Amino acid sequence: MRVVVVGAGLGGVTAAVGLRRQGHQVTLYERGAELREAGTGVVIMPNGLRALEELGYDLRGRSTPARDAGLRDWRGRPLLVTDAVRAQREVGSMIVADRAELHRALRAPLPAEAVRTATPVERLEPGVDGVAVFSDGERVDEADAVIVADGIGSGLRGQLFPGHGGARRIGRMDLRGTLSRPEGLDVRELLAGILLDRRTGAMFGLFPIGADELYWFTDSVLPDPVPGPEEARERMLALMADWHPAVPALLAATAADDIHVDPIACLAEPLPTFAIGGIALLGDAAHAMTPDLGQGASQAFEDAAALARHLSGAGPAEVAERLSRYDAQRRPRANRLMRAAERQSRLTSQTGAAAWARDILLRAIPARLATRRLAAIWHA
Numbered sequence: 001m002r003v004v005v006v007g008a009g010l011g012g013v014t015a016a017v018g019l020r021r022q023g024h025q026v027t028l029y030e031r032g033a034e035l036r037e038a039g040t041g042v043v044i045m046p047n048g049l050r051a052l053e054e055l056g057y058d059l060r061g062r063s064t065p066a067r068d069a070g071l072r073d074w075r076g077r078p079l080l081v082t083d084a085v086r087a088q089r090e091v092g093s094m095i096v097a098d099r100a101e102l103h104r105a106l107r108a109p110l111p112a113e114a115v116r117t118a119t120p121v122e123r124l125e126p127g128v129d130g131v132a133v134f135s136d137g138e139r140v141d142e143a144d145a146v147i148v149a150d151g152i153g154s155g156l157r158g159q160l161f162p163g164h165g166g167a168r169r170i171g172r173m174d175l176r177g178t179l180s181r182p183e184g185l186d187v188r189e190l191l192a193g194i195l196l197d198r199r200t201g202a203m204f205g206l207f208p209i210g211a212d213e214l215y216w217f218t219d220s221v222l223p224d225p226v227p228g229p230e231e232a233r234e235r236m237l238a239l240m241a242d243w244h245p246a247v248p249a250l251l252a253a254t255a256a257d258d259i260h261v262d263p264i265a266c267l268a269e270p271l272p273t274f275a276i277g278g279i280a281l282l283g284d285a286a287h288a289m290t291p292d293l294g295q296g297a298s299q300a301f302e303d304a305a306a307l308a309r310h311l312s313g314a315g316p317a318e319v320a321e322r323l324s325r326y327d328a329q330r331r332p333r334a335n336r337l338m339r340a341a342e343r344q345s346r347l348t349s350q351t352g353a354a355a356w357a358r359d360i361l362l363r364a365i366p367a368r369l370a371t372r373r374l375a376a377i378w379h380a
Helices: 010-021 046-054 084-091 099-107 155-160 229-239 246-253 296-310 316-348 352-364 367-378
Strands: 002-006 025-029 041-044 069-073 078-082 095-098 123-127 130-135 138-143 145-148 167-180 193-196 203-209 213-221 259-267 279-281
Touching: 002 010, 002 130, 002 138, 010 025, 010 099, 010 145, 010 296, 025 138, 041 046, 041 099, 041 203, 041 213, 041 296, 046 084, 046 296, 046 367, 078 352, 078 367, 084 367, 095 099, 095 203, 123 155, 130 145, 145 155, 155 279, 167 229, 167 246, 167 316, 203 246, 213 229, 213 246, 229 246, 229 259, 259 316, 279 316, 296 316
Parallel strands: 002 025, 002 145, 069 193, 145 279
Antiparallel strands: 041 095, 069 078, 123 130, 130 138, 167 213, 167 259, 193 203, 203 213
8 A cells, every 4th residue: 555654753754664564655755855853852651662662663772760750849859759660660661862863763764765855745635546745836646545744833734624723832932952961960869850940930851861961851931032042041041040050050061052942832722633534644743732741752653553553454445444543543542641731731830829839739649649640641
């Protein structure tokens, strides 16, 4: 069966690989001049790793050692403790990887002849013989199934759902960076944890990448206009000057070239379906969510695994029915997590009396209850 995948992000390349391994003739279209992924670190939760294993990847050697995690205040004092060691023992391991390096590993099984770079797909036209694919006004391909994985700003989603509100900014900024572990700076108590400041609503998270690298991110009010990396870093240094000493030290030690600024966005509302005839949506094109649960990449991998599973052995006449099954399986879970991530964003960004009450309630939650909730999110 002929399958076209539009978009070569993490979800798009894994869908293309998974569908090829099912025996389909797959072509991956990417608007960029080369296959690559920009960014810093990426956290793959246990459910995402299970999906990658189902697609035939073996990333067990990259697993991040389990450690207790949870929420802390800006000084580093515990608010909500989760036994991540127990949760990973019950549900599986997680990894934190360099995004570009992970993308290279995931796309490695794709042969060059299966990839068309510098080819933006701006229109799909369903017909009796399949779905016609158009780039720069010309018909470039025809497929029995098309997987739309062109990201949060998906133009094809707008074509398929003309009345949908698309993506919207939530008024917050994500600043992310990677660096080698600074000598003499002890960050062990902060690893795999999130720090919250009830005075400003800002957040800081820190994760290890392998033995020698660190990945950090912040979440704060989005300035207008959106600042560049250096200006954004200076803003955060001023905002976090009296936080746990490791926080400003890490921000200051990170090279500007290794810092990325992203206005946080999500879908304005859930899509009514992830599949229309022979066309299915995947990843951020289908269910862009705020990063608060760390599930963005993992949900894209779950999508890719589900598509490979539902299209296994399918012929052209079965595509619409098989993609309808994909929608029925994936949409409820992905949309539920999208809503949960938004609730988490509102919870962690509170300020004033509401944030003070939040911190009191968080300290009262038993660790075993918090651990069960974490494990429930990681179950596919």
